[in-house]
Amino acid sequence: MSEHAVVAEGVGKVFNAGSSDQVEALKGIDLTIGAGEFVSLIGPSGCGKSTLLRLVGDLVQPSAGRLEVNGKTPHRARLDRDYAMVFQKATLLEWRTVGKNVQLPLEIMGVDKAERERRSREFLDLVQLAEFSDHYPWQLSGGMQQRVAIARGLVFDPALLLMDEPFGALDEMTRERMQMELMDIWRRTGKTVVFVTHSIPEAVFLSTRVVVMSPRPGRITDVIDIDLTQPRTFDTRESTPYYEKMTEVREALRAAGVGVE
Amino acid sequence: MEVVEGTSRRVEARDASGRSPIPPAFRSLVWFLAILGSLMLAWELYKVVGRALEGTVPLPVRPDNKSMPHVWDILGVLFTRRLPNEPILLLVLLRESLFTFREALIGFAVGTTVGFALAIAFSQSRLLERAFMPYVVASQTVPLVAIAPIIVIWGAKIGWPVWISVSIISAYLVFFPVAINTLRGLRSPDPTAMELMRSYAAGRRDTLWKVQAPAAMPFIFSALKISATASVVGALVGELPSSLNQGLGRALLSFMYTFITGPEKLFAAILVASVLSMSFVGAIATAEHYVLRNRRGSR
Ligand SMILES: Nc1ncnc2c1ncn2[C@@H]1O[C@H](COP(=O)(O)OP(=O)(O)O)[C@@H](O)[C@H]1O
Ligand SMILES: [Mg+2]
Numbered sequence: 001m002s003e004h005a006v007v008a009e010g011v012g013k014v015f016n017a018g019s020s021d022q023v024e025a026l027k028g029i030d031l032t033i034g035a036g037e038f039v040s041l042i043g044p045s046g047c048g049k050s051t052l053l054r055l056v057g058d059l060v061q062p063s064a065g066r067l068e069v070n071g072k073t074p075h076r077a078r079l080d081r082d083y084a085m086v087f088q089k090a091t092l093l094e095w096r097t098v099g100k101n102v103q104l105p106l107e108i109m110g111v112d113k114a115e116r117e118r119r120s121r122e123f124l125d126l127v128q129l130a131e132f133s134d135h136y137p138w139q140l141s142g143g144m145q146q147r148v149a150i151a152r153g154l155v156f157d158p159a160l161l162l163m164d165e166p167f168g169a170l171d172e173m174t175r176e177r178m179q180m181e182l183m184d185i186w187r188r189t190g191k192t193v194v195f196v197t198h199s200i201p202e203a204v205f206l207s208t209r210v211v212v213m214s215p216r217p218g219r220i221t222d223v224i225d226i227d228l229t230q231p232r233t234f235d236t237r238e239s240t241p242y243y244e245k246m247t248e249v250r251e252a253l254r255a256a257g258v259g260v261e
Numbered sequence: 262m263e264v265v266e267g268t269s270r271r272v273e274a275r276d277a278s279g280r281s282p283i284p285p286a287f288r289s290l291v292w293f294l295a296i297l298g299s300l301m302l303a304w305e306l307y308k309v310v311g312r313a314l315e316g317t318v319p320l321p322v323r324p325d326n327k328s329m330p331h332v333w334d335i336l337g338v339l340f341t342r343r344l345p346n347e348p349i350l351l352l353v354l355l356r357e358s359l360f361t362f363r364e365a366l367i368g369f370a371v372g373t374t375v376g377f378a379l380a381i382a383f384s385q386s387r388l389l390e391r392a393f394m395p396y397v398v399a400s401q402t403v404p405l406v407a408i409a410p411i412i413v414i415w416g417a418k419i420g421w422p423v424w425i426s427v428s429i430i431s432a433y434l435v436f437f438p439v440a441i442n443t444l445r446g447l448r449s450p451d452p453t454a455m456e457l458m459r460s461y462a463a464g465r466r467d468t469l470w471k472v473q474a475p476a477a478m479p480f481i482f483s484a485l486k487i488s489a490t491a492s493v494v495g496a497l498v499g500e501l502p503s504s505l506n507q508g509l510g511r512a513l514l515s516f517m518y519t520f521i522t523g524p525e526k527l528f529a530a531i532l533v534a535s536v537l538s539m540s541f542v543g544a545i546a547t548a549e550h551y552v553l554r555n556r557r558g559s560r
Contacts, residue, residue: 059456078462085460091453094557095475104471108463138557156461 011065024217048218083160084153099133368431376439431495442484446477
């Protein structure tokens, strides 16, 4: 495996090229993400964060430039099940129990039943939902559903986690708790995480690097190293370096002509 | 905090499953009887009011016992024999119903199979849908009463037993709602669910069986309930132009000819026919309840 999880060189994406509703969603994206990094993409709505994530995940095709995921084409990486996606909506299948939802990717990948059950137990345990295995998704709160979605993402041991505003729909308290849990999981599993967010505190708290983007056309305007000490804890949120980094990201967004959220 | 959230949710879950659900078959039976009862009441009321008003205002149907026999006479005739060595009318009609129900059931099975096959094919290929959907829609613009005799005549030419032709007529009514609703259901999953499957590099078959088909289930069941009634209608109408001497459709026809001498018998046959299709719908509602019992809002 290459030590770069993601390499983008001059990547561009134009939707509906040639028609009157043509949109240049991304232009000239250069970005290298190392294995094991936690990188956040931040910027206002419409700056192409989701599009960039979906390009990496081979859910849309680039119009220009070159993309590499784990040293392969995104397509190859998808076929090799190198990454998992977690969306803002948990997108659990309502007719499946929590346990069966977590097992879904394993079923598709042909893992046998005993192993599926063992692993779904293991990862539901990791997100502290072991006793909810036989519940149906609609019996769980939004935060719990999102944790199931994270367990479902981790259960087939992908190298890369692509998360598109996974905590965007949660209330502030649940959100902070989920951030702690995700930090914990990231440290324990050593996954590479690409994380889309609107929130400056969230980006700074979680990331090793924050990628600042601006719209029309979507592009990267700044990349900020977040060299706060690991592991990040409750105290991190109250430390001076944390506030300094938030200011730095806010300034970078303003410099990009975006203003403060 | 974690624990608090967990416990409250569990209580909620227990509540949801602890509420004893009334079996839907029972619920539809109660509804059916209630509606039947009100209709009978309205029927008798019309007769009373109609007789009082007769001659003063024009009435759509004459309220006399020849046009509208009393409810108790209709129910009563079910327990009389037409000939001394024959069973009571109720049993005769049930026997005819069984024959018709078999035709309807075969039509239902064939029609739903064709409907599912079309829906799956169309869901896999927009090209197929664009090429053949117009014909599927056009098929329903041909009135059933027009094609029923043709199918019966062709069937006879080929040498099929008549009930096969009747089942085909029934299937003709069944396949359309099944195809349309199933297709809608197969297309109903959230786009992110489809992207999720794509991100797992799932094949078409896994996506169909693990996401699209389960998502289509509520759509399929509402189609099946429509089709159950349609299959009985198709079988009844199919029997009319046939040379069959069996079946509820034939019974309806012959009671129509003898309406003057015994109007109660026609209404008795109509009653049995509606009970037949109601039971069919009830059976499907029961299956629906069972299959969808774990979905949101189902209990
Ligand atoms: N499938 C699509 N078809 C057309 N335009 C799209 C599509 N997806 C995204 N866009 C456009 O591309 C731009 C970037 O969208 P997106 O990546 O969703 O932004 P973000 O996630 O940062 O809010 C927006 O202008 C959006 O309307
Ligand atoms: Mg987005």
